[in-house]
Amino acid sequence: MQNLELYYDIVNINKFLVFNTSTFEESDSDVETIDSVVNACKVLLFNDDWHTFDEVINQIIKAIHCPYNQAEQLTIEVHEKGKAIIYSGELNECLKVSSTLEEISLHTQIEM
DSSP: OHHHHHHHHHHHHHHHHHHHHTTSOOOHHHHHHHHHHHTTEEEEEEOOSSSOHHHHHHHHHHHHOOOHHHHHHHHHHHHHHSEEEEEEEOHHHHHHHHHHHHTTTOOEEEEO
16 A cells, blocks of 8 residues: 555656646756656665565565575665665666565665
């Protein structure tokens, strides 16, 4: 439910951005600014006390299609720091990554 609410909030933000940019003459710098806002999303993964390292590593691999050693390093960072940025990119991709991680009830957050 949290991802769905976030999705609607972000859709509304995107509608606002598009509406505002249509009120003036569009230039390349305006398009780059909007693209950077849309592409500035990141997925955070938070540490918990009930998933094993192997469960988290395997789910990260499934979510971002990375090599085992990269998923292992991200898992160690989550464990040691309490959270880590697992993925950065476009909003649609962040929603997919977050959804995949949450399939096994991992706690994620998408930030812009």
